[in-house]
Amino acid sequence: MSINEILQIVMIGSAVLLVIAIILQQRGATLGAGFGSSGELYTTRRGVDKNLFEATIVLAVIFVVSILAGLLIPA
Numbered sequence: 046m047s048i049n050e051i052l053q054i055v056m057i058g059s060a061v062l063l064v065i066a067i068i069l070q071q072r073g074a075t076l077g078a079g080f081g082s083s084g085e086l087y088t089t090r091r092g093v094d095k096n097l098f099e100a101t102i103v104l105a106v107i108f109v110v111s112i113l114a115g116l117l118i119p120a
Contacts (some may be wrong), residue, residue: 052115059108066101070094 072101090098 048118049086049115049120050091052111052118055111056108059104059111063101063104063108066097066104070101 089095
Protein backbone atom coordinates (compact mmCIF):
# COMPACT_ATOMS: atom_id res chain seq x y z
CA MET A 46 0.00 0.00 0.00
CA SER A 47 1.30 3.39 -0.95
CA ILE A 48 0.87 6.54 1.09
CA ASN A 49 -1.66 7.86 -1.43
CA GLU A 50 -3.86 4.79 -1.01
CA ILE A 51 -3.74 5.17 2.77
CA LEU A 52 -4.66 8.86 2.47
CA GLN A 53 -7.60 8.02 0.23
CA ILE A 54 -8.88 5.47 2.75
CA VAL A 55 -8.51 8.05 5.55
CA MET A 56 -10.32 10.69 3.45
CA ILE A 57 -13.24 8.42 2.60
CA GLY A 58 -13.52 7.02 6.12
CA SER A 59 -13.40 10.41 7.80
CA ALA A 60 -15.90 11.84 5.29
CA VAL A 61 -18.42 9.07 5.98
CA LEU A 62 -17.97 9.33 9.75
CA LEU A 63 -18.23 13.14 9.57
CA VAL A 64 -21.54 12.95 7.70
CA ILE A 65 -22.89 10.45 10.24
CA ALA A 66 -21.73 12.61 13.17
CA ILE A 67 -23.38 15.71 11.69
CA ILE A 68 -26.65 13.88 11.07
CA LEU A 69 -26.72 12.48 14.62
CA GLN A 70 -26.45 15.89 16.24
CA GLN A 71 -29.68 17.31 17.56
CA ARG A 72 -30.98 20.41 15.87
CA GLY A 73 -31.45 23.42 18.16
CA ALA A 74 -34.44 24.73 16.24
CA THR A 75 -37.94 23.92 17.37
CA LEU A 76 -41.19 24.38 15.50
CA GLY A 77 -41.56 27.88 16.95
CA ALA A 78 -38.18 28.90 15.55
CA GLY A 79 -39.52 28.38 12.05
CA PHE A 80 -42.11 31.09 12.70
CA GLY A 81 -39.71 33.64 14.17
CA SER A 82 -39.68 32.89 17.88
CA SER A 83 -37.14 30.41 19.12
CA GLY A 84 -38.33 30.14 22.71
CA GLU A 85 -35.01 28.64 23.78
CA LEU A 86 -32.23 30.01 25.90
CA TYR A 87 -28.56 29.33 25.33
CA THR A 88 -27.68 25.96 26.83
CA THR A 89 -24.36 24.25 27.22
CA ARG A 90 -23.68 20.88 25.67
CA ARG A 91 -23.47 18.00 28.13
CA GLY A 92 -22.87 14.28 28.06
CA VAL A 93 -23.22 12.47 24.76
CA ASP A 94 -24.09 15.67 22.90
CA LYS A 95 -20.81 17.26 23.97
CA ASN A 96 -18.79 14.16 23.06
CA LEU A 97 -20.46 13.97 19.65
CA PHE A 98 -19.79 17.67 19.05
CA GLU A 99 -16.10 17.27 19.93
CA ALA A 100 -15.82 14.12 17.80
CA THR A 101 -17.30 16.05 14.87
CA ILE A 102 -14.61 18.71 15.23
CA VAL A 103 -11.87 16.07 15.38
CA LEU A 104 -13.25 14.29 12.31
CA ALA A 105 -13.43 17.58 10.40
CA VAL A 106 -9.80 18.34 11.24
CA ILE A 107 -8.71 14.84 10.18
CA PHE A 108 -10.65 15.21 6.92
CA VAL A 109 -9.11 18.60 6.08
CA VAL A 110 -5.58 17.52 7.02
CA SER A 111 -5.86 14.37 4.91
CA ILE A 112 -7.01 16.41 1.92
CA LEU A 113 -4.16 18.87 2.33
CA ALA A 114 -1.67 16.02 2.72
CA GLY A 115 -3.05 14.41 -0.44
CA LEU A 116 -2.51 17.65 -2.33
CA LEU A 117 1.02 18.18 -1.05
CA ILE A 118 2.36 14.64 -1.43
CA PRO A 119 3.29 13.88 -5.04
CA ALA A 120 1.66 10.90 -6.73
